[in-house]
Amino acid sequence: MNLDDVLARIDHELPRATERLLQLLRIPSISTDPAHAEECDLAADWLVADLASIGLDARKHPTPGHPMVVAHGGEGGPHLVFYGHYDVQPVDPIELWRRPPFEPAVEDTPKGKVIRGRGASDDKGQLMTFIEACRAWKAVHGALPCRITIFLEGEEESGSPSLVPFMRRHADELRGDIALICDTGLVGEDTPAIVTMLRGLLAEELTITGPDKDLHSGMYGGAAVNPIAVLARIIASLHDEQGRITLPGFYDGVPEMPQEILDQWQAIGFDEERFLREVGLSQPAGEKGRSVLEMIWSRPTCEVNGITGGYTGEGFKTVLPASASAKISFRLVGRQDPHEIRKAFRAHVRSMLPPDCEVEFLGHGAAPAAQMSTDDPAFEKARRALSEEWPRPAAYVGCGGSIPIAGLFKEILGMDAMLIGFGKDDDAIHSPNEKYDLESFHKGTRSWARILAALTG
Amino acid sequence: MNLDDVLARIDHELPRATERLLQLLRIPSISTDPAHAEECDLAADWLVADLASIGLDARKHPTPGHPMVVAHGGEGGPHLVFYGHYDVQPVDPIELWRRPPFEPAVEDTPKGKVIRGRGASDDKGQLMTFIEACRAWKAVHGALPCRITIFLEGEEESGSPSLVPFMRRHADELRGDIALICDTGLVGEDTPAIVTMLRGLLAEELTITGPDKDLHSGMYGGAAVNPIAVLARIIASLHDEQGRITLPGFYDGVPEMPQEILDQWQAIGFDEERFLREVGLSQPAGEKGRSVLEMIWSRPTCEVNGITGGYTGEGFKTVLPASASAKISFRLVGRQDPHEIRKAFRAHVRSMLPPDCEVEFLGHGAAPAAQMSTDDPAFEKARRALSEEWPRPAAYVGCGGSIPIAGLFKEILGMDAMLIGFGKDDDAIHSPNEKYDLESFHKGTRSWARILAALTG
Numbered sequence: 001m002n003l004d005d006v007l008a009r010i011d012h013e014l015p016r017a018t019e020r021l022l023q024l025l026r027i028p029s030i031s032t033d034p035a036h037a038e039e040c041d042l043a044a045d046w047l048v049a050d051l052a053s054i055g056l057d058a059r060k061h062p063t064p065g066h067p068m069v070v071a072h073g074g075e076g077g078p079h080l081v082f083y084g085h086y087d088v089q090p091v092d093p094i095e096l097w098r099r100p101p102f103e104p105a106v107e108d109t110p111k112g113k114v115i116r117g118r119g120a121s122d123d124k125g126q127l128m129t130f131i132e133a134c135r136a137w138k139a140v141h142g143a144l145p146c147r148i149t150i151f152l153e154g155e156e157e158s159g160s161p162s163l164v165p166f167m168r169r170h171a172d173e174l175r176g177d178i179a180l181i182c183d184t185g186l187v188g189e190d191t192p193a194i195v196t197m198l199r200g201l202l203a204e205e206l207t208i209t210g211p212d213k214d215l216h217s218g219m220y221g222g223a224a225v226n227p228i229a230v231l232a233r234i235i236a237s238l239h240d241e242q243g244r245i246t247l248p249g250f251y252d253g254v255p256e257m258p259q260e261i262l263d264q265w266q267a268i269g270f271d272e273e274r275f276l277r278e279v280g281l282s283q284p285a286g287e288k289g290r291s292v293l294e295m296i297w298s299r300p301t302c303e304v305n306g307i308t309g310g311y312t313g314e315g316f317k318t319v320l321p322a323s324a325s326a327k328i329s330f331r332l333v334g335r336q337d338p339h340e341i342r343k344a345f346r347a348h349v350r351s352m353l354p355p356d357c358e359v360e361f362l363g364h365g366a367a368p369a370a371q372m373s374t375d376d377p378a379f380e381k382a383r384r385a386l387s388e389e390w391p392r393p394a395a396y397v398g399c400g401g402s403i404p405i406a407g408l409f410k411e412i413l414g415m416d417a418m419l420i421g422f423g424k425d426d427d428a429i430h431s432p433n434e435k436y437d438l439e440s441f442h443k444g445t446r447s448w449a450r451i452l453a454a455l456t457g
Numbered sequence: 458m459n460l461d462d463v464l465a466r467i468d469h470e471l472p473r474a475t476e477r478l479l480q481l482l483r484i485p486s487i488s489t490d491p492a493h494a495e496e497c498d499l500a501a502d503w504l505v506a507d508l509a510s511i512g513l514d515a516r517k518h519p520t521p522g523h524p525m526v527v528a529h530g531g532e533g534g535p536h537l538v539f540y541g542h543y544d545v546q547p548v549d550p551i552e553l554w555r556r557p558p559f560e561p562a563v564e565d566t567p568k569g570k571v572i573r574g575r576g577a578s579d580d581k582g583q584l585m586t587f588i589e590a591c592r593a594w595k596a597v598h599g600a601l602p603c604r605i606t607i608f609l610e611g612e613e614e615s616g617s618p619s620l621v622p623f624m625r626r627h628a629d630e631l632r633g634d635i636a637l638i639c640d641t642g643l644v645g646e647d648t649p650a651i652v653t654m655l656r657g658l659l660a661e662e663l664t665i666t667g668p669d670k671d672l673h674s675g676m677y678g679g680a681a682v683n684p685i686a687v688l689a690r691i692i693a694s695l696h697d698e699q700g701r702i703t704l705p706g707f708y709d710g711v712p713e714m715p716q717e718i719l720d721q722w723q724a725i726g727f728d729e730e731r732f733l734r735e736v737g738l739s740q741p742a743g744e745k746g747r748s749v750l751e752m753i754w755s756r757p758t759c760e761v762n763g764i765t766g767g768y769t770g771e772g773f774k775t776v777l778p779a780s781a782s783a784k785i786s787f788r789l790v791g792r793q794d795p796h797e798i799r800k801a802f803r804a805h806v807r808s809m810l811p812p813d814c815e816v817e818f819l820g821h822g823a824a825p826a827a828q829m830s831t832d833d834p835a836f837e838k839a840r841r842a843l844s845e846e847w848p849r850p851a852a853y854v855g856c857g858g859s860i861p862i863a864g865l866f867k868e869i870l871g872m873d874a875m876l877i878g879f880g881k882d883d884d885a886i887h888s889p890n891e892k893y894d895l896e897s898f899h900k901g902t903r904s905w906a907r908i909l910a911a912l913t914g
Binding site for chain 1: 656658660662667668669670672673674675676677678679680681682683685686688689690692693694695696732733736737738739740741742743744749752753756757758760761762763764765766767768769772773774775776777778781783784786788811812813821822856857858859
């Protein structure tokens with residue numbers, strides 16, 4: 001095995017690799033818009049052809065929605081299963097794009113070259129880093145380093161309706177030793193990361209009702225219970241002055257991070273100030289005494305995601321509303337039990353209801369947090385490989401949001417997943433003028449080559 | 458002067474008076490709907506003709522909207538100015554009406570005869586009580602008892618856009634010694650009332666902003682300030698556990714009611730339980746230690762009339778919103794100064810803003826409470842006259858809402874107003890199947906005859 005030759009090949013191929021990515025980016029595979037169904041199909045065809053050109057056995061699988069692409073190649077262990085998605089977000093508001101979103105190009109910017117276009121970062125550019133690494137390996141060695149399955153979805157941006165049934169039906173060909181998922185980012189500018197903790201989510205909607213109809217506040221104001229005020233008191237009661245959540249038992253199963261992980265986080269040079277400044281904020285608003293990274297990766301939260309009640313149109317109406325509702329979600333960590341927390345939340349709300357008020361709950365899903373078993377030596381091998389490519393050592397990090405595919409590999413196929421990606425915070429994914437740094441594409445491809453070497457060496 | 462003959466005449470004329478009211482009710486004078494403009498005009502014409510038939514000098518005055526009707530008659534003091542409105546509410550939802558809304562009729566019900574139809578109570582039936590009293594007086598005595606101006610508006614149900622300019626331009630002919638307004642109700646079933654206190658209103662809209670865009674709660678949840686939670690804490694802070702409003706200085710100028718007024722209120726037999734039960738409630742939710750009548754007539758309030766923020770559609774979106782807003786109003790009493798309270802409210806909100814949050818206020822009007830000078834002997838005379846007609850003594854009462862015309866008589870013409878009406882809580886004004894009890898119509902007419910006698914005797 002000659003890793004240096006593979007890396008040199010990647011460097012040399014960069015212009016052609018970029019041209020291939022631009023081809024894929026020209027296909028407007030917007031999965032949520034039925035008008036683009038044919039183009040989703042085209043993108044799948046393009047990938048099947050490209051994967052076949054490296055010698056993989058690639059096939060397009062129809063689903064009730066957009067097709068899946070599955071390709072197999074190589075021999076010997078370990079069996080690596082790579083996941084990415086070829087569909088992209090819609091482009092609205094189109095008038096904010098400085099170039100047509102599906103006429104991508106490499107642009108010079110003050111911070112370096114970027115590949116501009118819808119999907120450049122999420123996820124076409126990212127998935128092509130792995131494919132280009134395989135292509136270079138094949139070119140240098142004549143074969144892939146081990147058994148590799150590439151699994152590409154076309155519905156990730158529209159709720160993945162076909163994913164679970166497809167994974168169940170194709171469990172045998174999708175099951176491997178470990179999953180590699182390329183849909184995340186670097187920390188800051190240049191710290192590679194492996195996501196090993198994903199927060200869970202409990203989502204609840206509640207509606208408080210009081211009077212049996214909307215009342216005139218002149219006639220009843222002062223005597224009738226006001227459901228908006230009741231809801232406001234309930235929401236206000238969910239946090240204490242330290243920013244901690246007040247539900248009884250809420251922190252059961254919330255682990256303190258080991259010092260070595262906190263040290264890694266300390267070392268990655270995450271710029272709290274900049275992270276907040278980018279969204280117009282100057283200081284963290286969460287739990288007192290915690291770093292921003294802890295707040296978003298390893299601490300649970302309670303957020304109000306929406307609220308409505310009474311008259312919300314233009315002008316004023318002195319209505320005393322019959323009801324008010326809110327959507328409230330909890331991000332969960334460690335071994336927090338979403339079902340216990342749902343029970344505690346509902347009991348707390350009921351305990352705060354004044355006479356004549358009722359509450360109705362609507363559950364919107366309850367998923368526990370996911371924690372990868374970093375005891376598997378593959379994790380440490382990949383971390384060292386990444387550290388060699390980038391100026392800073394790689395870190396095991398958390399992810400504040402949920403990435404359902406990681407949980408599905410575990411749940412359906414019993415595999416751990418390594419989430420490794422090269423996106424940056426300013427990539428503007430889901431927004432106008434999406435880009436992927438040429439450096440992310442180039443060093444991302446080199447990173448996968450190093451990881452393939454490390455996992456098979 | 459022979460009051461008994463006038464009352465006998467009213468009793469004898471009741472069938473014909475009812476027929477006249479039914480004629481007026483057949484005209485669909487819905488002021489808010491441009492399709493009914495011609496019918497508003499027709500209603501004005503009908504009234505001009507009817508008033509002329511009693512010998513009044515009646516005229517229809519065009520306005521940019523619907524016409525005003527002004528009629529003068531009689532000689533000698535005092536000069537009484539009567540106000541009512543001939544326009545009615547729309548009829549939707551039409552399918553809930555048990556008879557066509559503009560094909561009125563007298564119906565037998567378990568509780569007695571009622572006049573059923575849109576406008577029967579609000580306000581055609583009520584305004585006709587005064588006109589029928591004048592007609593009977595004229596028939597018995599050959600002349601009205603004093604100088605009387607009848608002023609009828611056709612835009613009350615659509616915001617009265619022409620009212621203020623018209624009152625200013627016609628101030629000379631509309632100015633009298635006291636205004637009589639027939640657009641209110643009895644207390645309970647049979648207690649006549651003169652409204653002498655009208656609560657004022659301060660309406661504020663506020664928008665709290667935090668992050669400069671909507672954020673993903675997975676990425677920022679726990680670290681970024683949540684404007685909905687901030688707004689909820691502010692709303693929750695506006696009342697204490699006793700239901701009192703916490704703004705500094707809020708209760709400055711709030712009078713305690715004199716014992717004699719509280720005794721009057723005690724005597725009117727207001728059924729708190731029934732009042733609440735009719736809207737699905739079982740107990741008063743306002744200031745502890747106050748009766749419901751105090752809560753809605755003589756105590757100030759703070760109500761949230763609307764709230765919105767974040768995602769409020771179907772399903773769930775884990776957005777961390779950039780802003781949240783609410784509409785909040787205060788009902789004011791006594792000498793509370795709306796401008797001072799606005800200042801105190803805004804200062805309080807600002808004092809509760811956490812770092813990185815801003816607030817924007819939009820004022821929606823600020824009107825002080827109105828208190829009639831019941832020292833004017835006319836009030837006591839009218840109260841005694843009403844007490845003679847009805848089984849229970851009349852009371853000076855409050856009104857939780859605002860009735861702009863009462864304030865305008867004071868502000869533009871310098872006159873106090875006596876608000877006297879005979880509607881009942883179950884008249885279903887603004888709703889399907891509106892009715893006016895035949896007893897309200899009959900005894901209302903007799904009440905005005907007694908009041909005319911009392912004010913001129």
